Amino acid sequence: MGNMQINITKCLEKKAKPATEGIAFGRNFTDHMFIADYTEGQGWHDHRIVPYQPISLDPSAIIFHYGQTVFEGLKAYKSEDGTVRLFRPEENFRRMNESCDRLCMPAIDEEQALEALKALIEMERDWVPSAEGTSLYIRPYMIATEPHLGVAPSLEYKFMIVLSPVGSYYKGGVAPVKILVENEYVRAVAGGTGAAKTAGNYAASLKAQQVAEGMGYAQVLWLDGVEKKYIEEVGSMNVFFKIGGEVITPALNGSILGGITRKSILEMLRAWDVPVTERRISMQELVEAQKDGRLEEAFGTGTAAVISPIGEFSWKGETFSVKDGEAGELSLKLYDELTGIQTGKKDDPFGWVTVIEEKATVKQ
Structure with a gap:
């Protein structure tokens, strides 16, 4: 500038x-x-x-x-x-x-x-x-x-x-939400503007969100715009799943926004030696993990909520519960740790926070 x-x-x-x-x-x-x-x-x-x-x-x-x-x-x-x-x-x-x-x-x-x-x-x-x-x-x-x-x-x-x-964001503690898997509308495709934070992406998401809310769901889970098979984002957040002890999040593919909270969660999990993978994950794989009892937790990440646990999702007329609709242990630990770093209640081992002091600024 x-x-x-x-x-x-x-x-x-x-x-x-x-x-x-x-x-x-x-x-x-x-x-x-x-x-x-x-x-x-x-x-x-x-x-x-x-x-x-x-x-x-x-x-x-x-x-x-x-x-x-x-x-x-x-x-x-x-x-x-x-x-x-x-x-x-x-x-x-x-x-x-x-x-x-x-x-x-x-x-x-x-x-x-x-x-x-x-x-x-x-x-x-x-x-x-x-x-x-x-x-x-x-x-x-x-x-x-x-x-x-x-x-x-x-x-x-x-x-x-x-x-x-x-x-x-949470009035009475961190509360899991119910989400609807979107099979009709498309938010973005690789090569489009999905990886950019631009207004058109959000305008394109409003219709599906309106439909979901009318059905009693808090958010939409977006699938890829070509095959409508692979999971991309939940609402305006990135999404994570803990399956069989491993945390999985969709890899950035050109149609997914690279969230700052997403990046921070990945860095925290790796620092804690929690197995974490960025890759494609299909709805079919997620449903099979839920039916086999291997789906342990699901949560969205973003600036507004930090961590938003997912307690239930609906796909093609079927409803699937995650951890009996309760927030998972890892979700709550991540929320507590990240908000603690943000507010100064916990140490900042990553050097993420910039402190604005009276008339001066310092990097912590």
């Missing part, structure tokens, strides 16, 4: 902060936001932190018509000593650039993007909730802003970061 100097405009009147208890996800936003503009030939410029506000775009801006956009999602946590902590933020900005490359969008300077995020959070430190299970959700994103009704990469962009305090 070039030589970055951040201009700051403070809001004149600060918002009332919502009560932490029962706060809805993504409905409340902090007082300020970060914006940078990109112009072809000039690069990134006009880096600024301004009061949170609507943005003005030309009606023919490319984002509205051709969907050229990418985004990320991560969290800031307040530890018991009052410090604010980021979990592997450099991984999010690295992945954002991978998404940008797929969507023909300009790369951001990852180090400077992280500095911009730190500066924004330093201003909004009071917005980071401290109650158990709460956090400040961070949404960096980029949109194509050039006014042009033509199918071509935009020559102008905005990169923005907004912040939203969020409550605990």
